[in-house]
Amino acid sequence: MSNPGFTVPAWQFRPHGKVGSTGLVRLAEATVEGFRGRGVPLPAGNRLEGAARVIRDSHERRIPVTRDDPANSALVAEAIRDIWDFYLIARTLPAEREADMAGKLKLMLRGEISAAKDNSNTPRDIRFEYLVAAVFAMADIPTRPAEPDLHFLIRDTEWGASIKRVRSEAPAPRSQAPCVAVLMGPGCVASRFLTTDSTTSARRFTPTDDTSG
Secondary structure (H helix, E strand, O other): OOOOOOOOOOOOOOOOOOOOHHHHHHHHHHHHHHHHHOOOOOOOOOHHHHHHHHHHHHHOOOOOOOOOOHHHHHHHHHHHHHHHHHHHHHHHOOOOOOHHHHHHHHHHOOOOOOHHHOOOOHHHHHHHHHHHHHHHHHOOOOEEEOOOOEEEEEOOEEEEEEEEOOOOOOOOOHHHHHHHHHHOOOOOOOOOEEEOOEEEEEEEOOOOOOOOO
16 A cells, blocks of 8 residues: 655565575674774673674585574574674774773673573673664764763764663563654654564763763
């Protein structure tokens, strides 16, 4: 059904080809070098290099991926997802960072490749927060870390966004409904959006807003 009020082109699916295992190995290598080039320390046992190693081992058949071994398939899939997300973050990461952001980057790289084996959700929560920042930066929208999580400058209006990674398919909390209603109204320039394991809410920000609570 057409919407007469829809004045911008709609998103459309187009075949995008395939990325083979060799391409994924190159992507992983470029991502590791991207973090190093941005001056991000990569301590021993970090998840970035661990994911890159899993992808290479899969490519070289040291980790066989077959329909009879769902555990290996899940491990490689999580490694690929980590690398894709880290790649976008590396492409957009600020060259100059405050101590708080440097500490969060260090924490983001901790943990196991398999989320099921990880004792903490915090590293993946931070990864998603910085992935959202990367997506906005890729759209040439000025983005900076600030309370509650990130701030964006859209059409001369500053928006503060609270970014939370949700680990279930349950509906979003009712407390977000008013924000969604406001942001999806006429003239909306930002909105809450969802992925399979995440949710983001945003609101207008002015210098007089109290974000301490």
